[in-house]
Structures are given as C-alpha cells and as structure tokens.
Amino acid sequence: MQIGLIGYAKSGKTTIFNALTQGEAPTDKYHSVHDQAHIAVVQVTDERVSTLSRIYQPKKTIYATIEYHDFPGIFGDPADSPESNIYAAIRNMDGYALVLRSFSDIELDTLCGDADPLRELSDIEQEMILRDLILAEKRLERIELGYKRGVKTPAVQSEERVLHNICEHLQQGSPLRSMQLSAEDAKLVKGFAFFSQKPMLILLNCSEDNLNPNSALERRSDDNGALERRPFDDLSELITELSGKRYQAEMIAGRFEEELSKLDADEAQVFLEDMGIAKSVRERLNHLCYKMMGYISFFTVGADEVRAWTIQQGDNAVTAAGRIHSDLARGFIRAECFRYVDIIAHGSEKVLREKGLFRLEGKDYIVHDGDIISIRFNV
Template sequence: MKIGLIGLPGSGKSTLLRLLTRGQAGGPGKARIGAAPVPDSRVDQLSAIFQPRRTVYAQLECTELPGLTPAKHAPGGGNQAARELAEALRPLEAIVQVVRAFEAPHVPHPLGSVDPLRDAQLLWEEFLLMDWSLVETRLERLAEARKKGLRHDEEVRLFERMRPHLEAGRPVRSMDFSPGERALLKPYSFLTAKPVAIAVNVDDDQLRAGTYAGREELSAWASEQEAPLVEVAALIEAEIEELPPEERAEFLEDIGLAEPGIARLARSAYEALDLISFFTVGSDEVRAWTVRRGATAREAAGVIHSDIERGFIRAEVACFDDVVREGSLTALKEKGLLRIEGKDYLIQDGEIVHFRFNV
C-alpha cells in the first residue's frame, strides 16, 4: 500500500517519515520514500508459536511530498507547484495530512502561528481546489471539442455534476457514480477521491498533557470529514526508536505512550482504506498480507503470487484465536477447526490461510 505524507512546510513530514521507516528514510540527506513495517502483535504471537526462520510484517510504502504552500498564501497562486503535486499524488492510494501542533519557538511556522485546525482546513481546501481546477480544465476542453463537432455528452454531464459538489466543499469520494461514470473517471486521479487520515504532530509536553490548543475543534472537524485522526509525537518517538531496545520501554512509559505512533497510524490508514490483514504461517515464514475488506480467497491468493491465484484450488482457513489457543495446525485439523473454502469465500481480518493450488 502506497501512502503519501502531505503538509505545510515544517509540519514534521520528514520527521514522521524517519519514525515510520525506522530511520531508513526522512531527515537531512535521506530519501523521501521508504518502507514502513506495520507493527502487529498478532504477527508476533504467531511467530512465537511457529518459530519460523523469517517473520514478515505488512508494509506501507511512504512518500514525503514537498511542503505545500496554500495557493491563497503563495505569491502568484502556486499553480505550477499544485500541478507537480497532483502528479506526485497520482500513484498513491491514501493520503496522510501531517498537521503541526508542536510549539517549538525555534521552528518558524510558515503562517506565523501554530493553529492545527486552520492548517488542516487549508490543506483540505487546497485539495478541493485542485480537483475543481481539473474539472474546470476538462470542461473547457470538452467545450472546445464540441465547437469542432465532437460530442462527449456523458462526460460533460458527469463533470458538470462534480463541479457544484466540489464547490460545496464536498470530496469526490462522497459522490455516487454509475459503472459507466467510473469507467470515464478511470484516467483521472482526483485527490479528494482518495482516503485521508490526519496525523497531528504533537510535542512531548502535549503528549504528556494528552491535549493541545485547538484539539476539540480539530477532532470535530475531522470526524465531519470522516477522516480518522491520530496524534503522533514524531520527533520524540523517532528519537526513542533510535535508542537501544532495552532503553525504549522506559522512555515510552515516561512520556505516557502505551503504543508507538506507527502502530496507531497504521491502524488509521487501514481503517481509512478499509484494509484487513490475513496471515500465512509455517516453519519457513510467518507473514502478514494486506487486502481490501471484501476480497475473495482467490484475490487474496493473488496478493501472494499470480500463480497461486491462477491455479487456485481451495483455501484452508483458520481463526486467529483458534490458532493461538491450539498452538498448531495439526491440532486444528483434528478438532475440525480448519475450514475448507472455495475461491469466492470472503477473507476476514486476522484469518490464517493456506492456499492449495496447482500450476
């Protein structure tokens, strides 16, 4: 899964990337893209049972996008920057808005003051504006084509329906499309069609206090937008992550963190994207895989390998709790807890799956 980190300059995107990728990316001179292993205690439990040679967590591919200066505040409107940004966002499946709440007087804020709700709304308006300009440009082109006798009535109707929706501040994602319209939209990549989560970057004082100025307003607004909101203390958490493992727990406890930010952020991204995990287990490897909720057994097989999808025979499926309680697949089989499912079975979150296939 590919996710993009987007926010105002200095909101903490690089710091968050450094945290998510465990220092592999983010920060001065480092790449702006990196893989973030998704912590999952279920993987750890399965690994403890099966003692595999290899344990593989699900991964998020994270990209830091250039600091966004809202058009309203940028001299000359920032159109070129907006186009480049839209291009960079195209391949991403979900967007994480990074919003600054941390105070740090030595880090200047591009708008002169710290105001998380204002920043989140500015970014959101920017996304709507980018989509609106895409619709406008497209309608202008279609009008010109019409003068030359080329008619694209269905497309014109679609974009004319989208325009007021965007003008009313509503995302493309909240519109209903017919299958025909979906096909027409395929070549376009609308920003507000993508799921969004909001990461509020707090400092250690705010983390300890469990709040920051504007928290209530921001969370009310986020729920109105149906965007999950996560609080992360990117800098302090990245610093703790870089300590020797035996010292980490103490520091995490000291700042009152039961669960690291990456785990919470990953959960929000999964929630926003409606993703679930299933697991494969064995002495060789215990591994987490990611699929959309509603994926069939055959589609899930395709996530592992296209050969398994093509040669799919059946799936042997077990519940996570049963596996943990019984401690082996043989025990499950004896108790009849290993179900045989066909290609159209809908995989459920947390299931342990073994695919039978021939090639």
C-alpha cells in the first residue's frame, strides 16, 4: 500500500514523515527543502503476527508494510505544471493523508498567513476536482473525435456514459469520493486514477496543547481567571464538522511526535501516556490507513515463514491466493482455513481439526480479517 502525505507547503508533512520513520529529513521554515518525495517503508506491527511467530517458531517472520511518500507541497501552487513528475507520482498513490496546518507559529503566520485548515482543505479539494474534470473532459473530446471517424464500440459508449456522469458530479464541486459508482462502472474508469476519487485521511497538525486538555485549560484562563479563547483550542469541534462532511479527521501533534520518535521506546511511552495518547504515531497512522483503504490482513503460517498479507475487505479466497503468488490463484483448488482467535484459544491445529474449526473453503469464500490460510493448488 502506498500512501502519499500531501498538503500545502509548511503544513508539517515532513515533520510527520520524520515522526513516522524516525527519520531526519530536513524541515525548514524559510526554504523549500525538497523537490522530490521522501519515501520510506514502514513495518505494520501486528501483535497477531508476533504471537503466531511464537507458536510456529518459523525461520522468518514477515510483517505487512506501508510505503509512505512525503511529497513537497504542491497542490495549490499555480507555478506547478499539470504534467510535472510530482503530479504523476501523486496519481500513483493508493490513498492520501492530507496534512493541514492547525498550529500557530509567529514566523509561519507572517510568512504564509494565519493557519486556516478548512481553507487549505477546500483549496486542495477544488484543485483535485479541477484536474479530474480536465482529464475527464479531454477523454470525452477524444471519444467524440473517434465517433466522427466511425469508432463507436459498446465499450467506448459505456465509458462515455460514465465519464459524463463523472463530469456532472465534478462540476457541482464534489469530489469523486462521494460518488456512488457500480463496480462495473468503477472498473471502466479505474485507469484514470482520478485524484478526488482516492481515499483521503485528514491530519490536523496541531500543537501538543491540543492533545492535553489540562494544559489547554491552564493557558486558556488569563490572569483574572477569564477564559481566553485561542484559534485552535477547539479542534475537536472542527473534527466533528469534518466528519459531518464525511471526512475522517485526526489530530496529530507533528513536532511533538517527531521529538518523541528520537527517544527510545520506553521513554517515549511515558510521554505518550502523559498526553493520553495510547499508541505511537506509527501504529496509529498505520491503523488509520488500513481502515481508510478498507484493507484487512490474513496470515500464512509454517515452519519456514509466518507472514501477514493485505487484501481488500470483501476479497475472495482466489484473490487472497493471488496475493501470495499468481500460480496459487491460477491453479486454485481449495483454501484450508482457520481463525486466529481459534488457534489462540485452542493452542494447536490438531485440536482445531478435532473441533471442526479447520475448514476447507472454495473460490467464493470471502476471507476475513485474521484468517489463517493455506492454499491447495495445482498448475
């Protein structure tokens, strides 16, 4: 899974990237510090994989990974050419984490104006919508041209119909994410990889005060004890507003997390608990990305290897088999299958067989999160 950290320059993308990867990519208030994306592969820690590894004692244990791409701030910059490599790279992502500056900083406020997360969000959405619209309209023009030359197949006509609907939706200023497409129609336009169609998580990059209710309250009352309202005290209100618009939004104290990522795990844990944050930024983001993408994990186990695999919720056993190797999908016979919770409860595959918890499933079986699978195949 490839996730792009996108957003305005200085919103804190690289800071969050550093926190995620324990990296030290430069962040600078005054200069554009990179014109290429930083890329890092992050392991998805999953207790279930560690536990299975203890049970099976394999030679290798392989966790799932997410590839994070930290892009330069591009959306909203009129100087960018639509054909630039960066846009092509952003188009290749499976989903986005959009970082919005939600902290005050005297220098940045002077340089870029006061932080205004809702405006940044709206600008970026509009930019995506506009680019998608241009792409769809261009294709429609070519289809029209083809018709004039006598190229009119049913496939092209279906594509034309879907693209017309898409343009109509975009013209109303709505992202394609909010458009219901049948699976068939979605397939017809998948190749366009529209920006506004990709899943997008919103990260409100804020001060750590926002995460710590006590410190926020302390600062809020002035000398006379009166409440002093600051611009970003109430990010939770903003989150509620965003979720009303069907965005998933999360607060993240980017710079605080970046500093924590430099400490060793135990030390960092103390700070996290202090702030009422349950898990490391890496674990939280990984989890949110799985949720956003609708991905689940299944496992393969054995003496050689215990491994986590990622598929889309609703995928069947053949798709799961194909994730392991295309031969397994091609020659698929049956999936031998049991559940993670059952092996934990009963201790061994032998007991699972006795209890009838070891199943043989066919091609159409819908794989569940936590299934442990072995494919029988013949090629």
